[in-house]
Amino acid sequence: MIKQELHVIYGTNYRQMVKDLLAKMQLAAGLDSQMQVAIKPNLVVAKEASQGATTTPAVIEGIIEYLQANGIHNISIMEGSWVGDDTKRAFRVCGYTDIAQKYGVPLYDLKDDDFLVKRVGELELKVCKKPLTADFLINVPVLKAHCQTLLTCALKNLKGCIPDSEKRRFHQMGLMKPIAYLGKALPPGITIVDAIAGDLTFEEGGNPVRMDRIIAGRDPVLLDAYAAWLLGYSPSDIEYIGIAERIGAGSADLAGAQIIEHNTEHKQASRFQPGNRAKQLARHVIAKEACSACYGSLIHALQRLEDNGTLRLLKQPVCIGQGYQGQAAAGLGIGQCLRQCGSYVPGCPPTAKSIVDFLEKQLR
Ligand code: SF4
Known part of the structure; x- marks a missing residue:
């Protein structure tokens, strides 16, 4: 088929x-x-x-x-x-x-x-x-x-x-x-x-x-x-x-x-520039040279958590970006670049749904 x-x-x-x-x-x-x-x-x-x-x-x-x-x-x-x-x-x-x-x-x-x-x-x-x-x-x-x-x-x-x-x-x-x-x-x-x-x-x-x-x-x-x-x-x-x-x-x-x-x-062609609402959601994020494709998925995922009322439970920072490659990060990792991180969601870029599932698991 x-x-x-x-x-x-x-x-x-x-x-x-x-x-x-x-x-x-x-x-x-x-x-x-x-x-x-x-x-x-x-x-x-x-x-x-x-x-x-x-x-x-x-x-x-x-x-x-x-x-x-x-x-x-x-x-x-x-x-x-x-x-x-x-x-x-x-x-x-x-x-x-x-x-x-x-x-x-x-x-x-x-x-x-x-x-x-x-x-x-x-x-x-x-x-x-x-x-x-x-x-x-x-x-x-x-x-x-x-x-x-x-x-x-x-x-x-x-x-x-x-x-x-x-x-x-x-x-x-x-x-x-x-x-x-x-x-x-x-x-x-x-x-x-x-x-x-x-x-x-x-x-x-x-x-x-x-x-x-x-x-x-x-x-x-x-x-x-x-x-x-x-x-x-x-x-x-x-x-x-x-x-x-x-x-x-x-x-x-x-x-x-x-x-x-x-x-x-x-995928790495552009850096994410948060605006308006995304800036508020980005208060949970530490970004180092994050690609738009990746950061965009993360912002959508954070909005979904906000929609279902669980974002307020997120106490650790969420780390993202190529600047983390090969480095440890103090927080939750988003994407392949954070694979050194103790807890991260794979993908380059990961989908927003996989980030939602990953973060919700951390919040339980
Ligand atoms: S995981 Fe991929 S898309 Fe995300 S920041 Fe790293 S290189 Fe860019």
């Missing part, structure tokens, strides 16, 4: 990273020049990507440059911001109007689009016509936490492809079931996750956490399962992942998947 693949690439040259990733995945081999390709970023609000809410423009530029270099020119970008924000303003503020001009790619505000009704099981869902009728949908979510669903990533990003009235109805239905069913009504051809600096707690941004990686795969459910681990959750904590798996929208079986890392030498 062929294993589903997830590709992860590290670094800070985001445009080039996307091009490299798509070349390694040989995306163009499955496309032809006649195809209409729709790119769906996350522009939930009109805030620059540095705030942690919206898709980094360089990621979209990398996708377009890859497609155009491979003879695919019928490309468009489409989005419908959340109820209460103006997609056209988001296009402008987030740098997408400039992208459209630079590459000759049209922008479509899905709030102006017609819809079709798609039946999935017992649910009828209204889905915007443009993404539904595209030949190939490229879903480009931001990896971030969410106050209601805990996680927003691959499946939830598709909610931008439904009319505002349907977004309201999704909330009335409790979000979980319709999000899962939408994954079946509108399956993306590929999902490319911007995990560069998504928000720590809310989908509207304000507390970005640098993680400096991009993740891609064909199965949105698998991507969401992996994303859950990166934010300190188990996939079973995210209700819509289980529902999506049960209705056949994909598989959350990470153990049966092949996770392929690229540019691992670039």
Whole structure:
């Protein structure tokens, strides 16, 4: 049986990273020049990507440059911001109007689009016509936490492809079931996750956490399962992942998947700069030359402990960073660099979930 693949690439040259990733995945081999390709970023609000809410423009530029270099020119970008924000303003503020001009790619505000009704099981869902009728949908979510669903990533990003009235109805239905069913009504051809600096707690941004990686795969459910681990959750904590798996929208079986890392030498490419909320959580941390990929996982893990009320029990410092290589550390260690430490969590970088499990064990 062929294993589903997830590709992860590290670094800070985001445009080039996307091009490299798509070349390694040989995306163009499955496309032809006649195809209409729709790119769906996350522009939930009109805030620059540095705030942690919206898709980094360089990621979209990398996708377009890859497609155009491979003879695919019928490309468009489409989005419908959340109820209460103006997609056209988001296009402008987030740098997408400039992208459209630079590459000759049209922008479509899905709030102006017609819809079709798609039946999935017992649910009828209204889905915007443009993404539904595209030949190939490229879903480009931001990896971030969410106050209601805990996680927003691959499946939830598709909610931008439904009319505002349907977004309201999704909330009335409790979000979980319709999000899962939408994954079946509108399956993306590929999902490319911007995990560069998504928000720590809310989908509207304000507390970005640098993680400096991009993740891609064909199965949105698998991507969401992996994303859950990166934010300190188990996939079973995210209700819509289980529902999506049960209705056949994909598989959350990470153990049966092949996770392929690229540019691992670039994990160390950037140093973590905590901001806002992350600064408060960082009071527990002693960092020496910590990579963003690693420190970002730790900040998400500390936030999960704060959420479940156990962070106040943490009395020892948590040590992280390449500066600890080959040295003992007085505290709990995070990542391979701390393997000299009496008690440490392995991984380079470890996932937030493995850090949560490790710290909770220490606190018992
Ligand atoms: S374990 Fe060390 S090298 Fe690896 S990501 Fe963490 S700080 Fe960087």
